[in-house]
Amino acid sequence: MLIVMQSKATPEQVQSICERIESFGFRAHPIEGTQHFAVAVTGDLRGIETCGLEEMPGVQEIVRISKPYKLAGRESKPENTVVRFANSDVTIGGDEFAIIAGPCSVESREQTLHIAEKVAASGARFFRGGAYKPRTSPYAFQGMGVEGLKILAEARERTGMLIVTEAVDIEALEAIEDYADMIQIGARNMQNFSLLKRAGRSPLPVLLKRGLSATLEELLMSAEYIMSEGNRNVVLCERGIRTFADHSRNTLDLSVIPAVHKLSHLPILSDPSHGTGKRDRVTPLALASAAVGADGLIVEVHHDPERALSDGPQSMFPEQFANMVSQLRGILPVVKRTLSTEPLKPRPAATQAACK
Ligand code: PEP
Numbered sequence: 001m002l003i004v005m006q007s008k009a010t011p012e013q014v015q016s017i018c019e020r021i022e023s024f025g026f027r028a029h030p031i032e033g034t035q036h037f038a039v040a041v042t043g044d045l046r047g048i049e050t051c052g053l054e055e056m057p058g059v060q061e062i063v064r065i066s067k068p069y070k071l072a073g074r075e076s077k078p079e080n081t082v083v084r085f086a087n088s089d090v091t092i093g094g095d096e097f098a099i100i101a102g103p104c105s106v107e108s109r110e111q112t113l114h115i116a117e118k119v120a121a122s123g124a125r126f127f128r129g130g131a132y133k134p135r136t137s138p139y140a141f142q143g144m145g146v147e148g149l150k151i152l153a154e155a156r157e158r159t160g161m162l163i164v165t166e167a168v169d170i171e172a173l174e175a176i177e178d179y180a181d182m183i184q185i186g187a188r189n190m191q192n193f194s195l196l197k198r199a200g201r202s203p204l205p206v207l208l209k210r211g212l213s214a215t216l217e218e219l220l221m222s223a224e225y226i227m228s229e230g231n232r233n234v235v236l237c238e239r240g241i242r243t244f245a246d247h248s249r250n251t252l253d254l255s256v257i258p259a260v261h262k263l264s265h266l267p268i269l270s271d272p273s274h275g276t277g278k279r280d281r282v283t284p285l286a287l288a289s290a291a292v293g294a295d296g297l298i299v300e301v302h303h304d305p306e307r308a309l310s311d312g313p314q315s316m317f318p319e320q321f322a323n324m325v326s327q328l329r330g331i332l333p334v335v336k337r338t339l340s341t342e343p344l345k346p347r348p349a350a351t352q353a354a355c356k
């Protein structure tokens with residue numbers, strides 16, 4: 001349910017509405033729009049009609065939200081969400097096209113810092129690298145854990161890029177909060193509801209990857225889990241789904257990108273690395289992703305992919321990444337997106353970016 005406030009409603013009136021909602025055991029989510037302020041109400045809404053909200057001062061109208069994703073859908077917030085990071089001008093979902101690049105896994109300090117310097121020099125604003133890895137085999141490399149997070153924090157200090165890294169469970173998420181700028185929830189964990197709820201209580205923005213066989217509605221319901229706990233800074237990611245096609249690792253479902261934009265105000269990135277599994281397909285699908293309206297990309301880059309401890313075949317060489325970025329610069333003006341050429345400034349320690 002959405003309580004649309006009159007344009008002249010005062011902050012005190014909004015506050016009393018929120019208090020009334022919470023006093024009946026529902027949850028209030030104030031939403032600032034360009035025209036109106038609104039308050040979304042979530043919870044088991046049986047009995048809400050008797051709470052007298054409609055008569056309260058400042059209320060213009062009460063609107064039922066028809067979709068099951070109340071906070072993630074456009075019905076409650078028509079304007080696009082722009083995710084901002086504290087201590088940084090970098091955004092996701094605004095005019096600027098976001099580029100997240102880096103190795104699949106943090107393997108060593110040398111490997112990570114080397115790749116970080118390369119991708120930062122070619123235009124990445126965010127650095128990725130898994131310190132906790134969800135692997136099909138329990139015998140495969142599982143990640144460096146907290147040591148890996150410390151290396152990522154050093155990469156931020158040196159290059160100024162914001163750090164995105166995956167939480168495979170709540171313990172990893174809590175460690176990541178001390179070192180990184182954005183929490184990645186991987187495809188395999190898209191419906192790990194306790195992890196989603198914990199991410200919803202984090203001050204850090206969340207990158208939520210689509211599950212291997214998840215529908216668009218399931219993806220938006222997972223975003224809803226995070227948002228219903230209070231964290232509105234959710235970025236979705238299409239990373240390929242399982243189909244009968246055997247010419248690529250997954251099928252990158254580019255049609256989901258305009259579908260997300262229609263139903264949701266949340267930004268959506270594309271991951272052509274996991275989406276294809278082959279490095280020579282990454283640039284063509286990255287360009288296509290930009291053309292269909294993706295808000296950015298997450299791609300894997302490795303200087304020695306033959307020896308990578310995970311996802312070598314889909315990791316681009318740094319030169320391929322640089323070339324992809326320069327081709328993107330050709331396409332982005334057509335879709336009215338920008339890509340800054342400003343060099344990043346190194347970031348001193350302890351300026352990691354909780355959302356503003
Ligand atoms: C990754 O980003 O390295 C990863 C494991 O991604 P996904 O969850 O999409 O498989």
Ligand code: MN
Nearest residue numbers: 104300310311
């Ligand atoms: Mn990977």
